C-alpha cells in the first residue's frame with residue numbers, strides 16, 4: 001500500500017502513449033490488437049529509450065457508447081491494497097494486460113474497460129487498471145465524473161444511462177514517480193487533479209476520448225490548466241479517430257509539462273508517442289513560481305485533507 005506521506009523520489013523516465021486504432025465490435029480482436037501495440041510500444045522504436053510506462057486509451061476493448069458498456073463489461077473484483085490473483089480473474093482484458101506488462105517488463109496503464117461490479121450486477125463502471133512490470137494488478141480508478149452532456153446540434157452523450165460513477169481518488173507509486181489517475185471527463189473537475197497533486201503525485205495520467213466538438217475547444221486547454229495549476233506533468237491518451245465508429249474521438253494524445261508546455265502531441269490516426277519526462281522541469285517550476293508553498297489554507301480549506 002502506498003504511503004501518502006512519502007512519495008517515491010521523482011526520477012527521469014520515458015512514457016509511451018498508444019493512440020489505439022481499430023477498436024471495433026469484436027472484443028477478441030480489440031484485445032489482440034491492443035496487445036500487439038503494447039509489444040510494439042515496448043520496443044521503443046523511434047524513441048531514445050525503451051518506455052518505462054505504457055498507456056492505452058479510454059474504452060480500448062469496446063466501442064464507446066452507453067449501449068455497449070453493459071455488453072462488454074467484465075468482472076474484476078480488485079480491491080486496492082489487497083492481494084489480487086490475476087490467474088483466477090474472469091476478466092479476459094485483465095489477463096491480457098497483466099500478461100503483456102509482464103512480457104514487456106514495463107508499467108502498464110490499461111486505458112479503461114467497462115467493469116461490472118462483483119457484488120451488484122446492476123452496476124457497471126468505466127475502469128482503469130494498472131499493472132507493474134511483474135504483471136501484478138496494483139491500482140485501479142473508476143471514472144468518478146460521468147460524461148453526461150448535451151450541446152444542441154453537436155453532441156449528446158449520457159454515460160449515466162448505463163454507468164455508475166466511482167467514489168475514490170487514486171494514485172500509484174512506481175520506482176520513478178507517484179502517478180495520479182483519472183479518466184477523460186474527470187479532467188474537467190480540478191478538484192481531482194488538485195487532490196492527487198497535494199498527495200504528492202508528480203505526474204497525472206488520464207486515458208480519455210474527447211470528441212470532435214469539445215476536443216478542439218478544450219482537450220489541450222484542460223490538460224495545460226491541470227498541469228499549470230498543480231505544477232505537475234499531465235497526460236491524456238485517446239483512441240485514434242475512426243469516422244466509421246458511432247463516436248468520433250478527437251485523438252491528439254499529449255503530454256504537458258508543469259510549465260504548461262505541450263511536450264508532444266499525436267495527430268488523429270493510430271500512433272505511439274514517446275516522451276522523456278525530466279524531473280528538473282518539475283522542480284524548477286515549483287522553485288521559480290512557488291505556489292505550492294504559498295497556499296492560504298487559513299483562507300480556504302485544504303481539499304486534500306477531506
Ligand SMILES: NC(=O)CCC(=O)C(=O)O
Nearest residue numbers: 147184185209210211214
Ligand atoms: N469520454 C469522455 O469522458 C469525454 C469527455 C469529453 O469529451 C469532454 O468534453 O469532457
